[in-house]
Amino acid sequence: xxxxxxxxxxxxxxxxxxxxxxxxxxxxxxxxxxxxxxxxxxxxxxxxxxxxxxxxxxxxxxxxxxxxxxxxxxxxxxxxxxxxxxxxxxxxxxxxxxxxxxxxxxxxxxxxxxxxxxxxxxxxxxxxxxxxxxxxxxxxxxxxxxxxxxxxxxxxxxxxxxxxxxxxxxxxxxxxxxxxxxxxxxxxxxxxxxxxxxxxxxxxxxxxxxxxxxxxx
Numbered sequence: 001x002x003x004x005x006x007x008x009x010x011x012x013x014x015x016x017x018x019x020x021x022x023x024x025x026x027x028x029x030x031x032x033x034x035x036x037x038x039x040x041x042x043x044x045x046x047x048x049x050x051x052x053x054x055x056x057x058x059x060x061x062x063x064x065x066x067x068x069x070x071x072x073x074x075x076x077x078x079x080x081x082x083x084x085x086x087x088x089x090x091x092x093x094x095x096x097x098x099x100x101x102x103x104x105x106x107x108x109x110x111x112x113x114x115x116x117x118x119x120x121x122x123x124x125x126x127x128x129x130x131x132x133x134x135x136x137x138x139x140x141x142x143x144x145x146x147x148x149x150x151x152x153x154x155x156x157x158x159x160x161x162x163x164x165x166x167x168x169x170x171x172x173x174x175x176x177x178x179x180x181x182x183x184x185x186x187x188x189x190x191x192x193x194x195x196x197x198x199x200x201x202x203x204x205x206x207x208x209x210x211x212x213x214x215x216x217x
Contacts, residue, residue, distance in 0.1 A: 001105065013085065014217060018113040050182060065144065081124070107129075108127065110186070133146060153183075174190040179196050180202060187211070196214055196215065
């Protein structure tokens with residue numbers, strides 16, 4: 001069986017789920033609106049520029065999870081899915097996922113957004129498995145800390161290699177779809193890298209490398 005890997009944000013969906021979750025928290029009055037919005041926007045720009053300090057960002061983004069009961073967080077997430085995620089789902093992304101399923105491929109999302117935000121999205125997209133940043137949970141509550149290695153930049157390669165240890169997939173026969181130059185370490189590792197609605201840096205690299213450039217928009 002072949003492996004098809006997808007980035008999530010701005011690849012399978014027409015937006016960034018982590019940033020959208022921050023916007024949702026602001027709109028619902030769950031966090032200090034101006035302070036949180038300014039920081040959320042600044043971190044997102046750092047990500048786009050390739051200068052994000054992932055641990056600083058996670059300390060910021062995971063803090064609200066530690067401040068509220070899991071049941072309340074789940075209720076908010078259901079509302080978030082309806083208001084923020086459903087409008088940015090992409091028909092062409094569903095078509096591509098369906099094509100891979102028809103070929104009998106195993107479909108994996110690997111994302112630099114945390115599992116709390118992304119697991120329901122992965123379920124909505126119908127993929128087989130998800131590798132995401134893991135928020136630490138102790139005694140049934142989020143702590144605001146990270147468990148393990150963040151799946152960001154080279155961390156995506158590390159987490160994928162760990163996941164592959166007990167599996168029989170050949171990376172030379174593996175697809176990876178992404179929009180971001182932050183994913184170049186993994187794009188360069190697989191045999192079938194595909195740039196999807198890429199940022200400028202990835203677009204230039206893809207054209208120089210002869211990788212396909214496609215759009216789900």
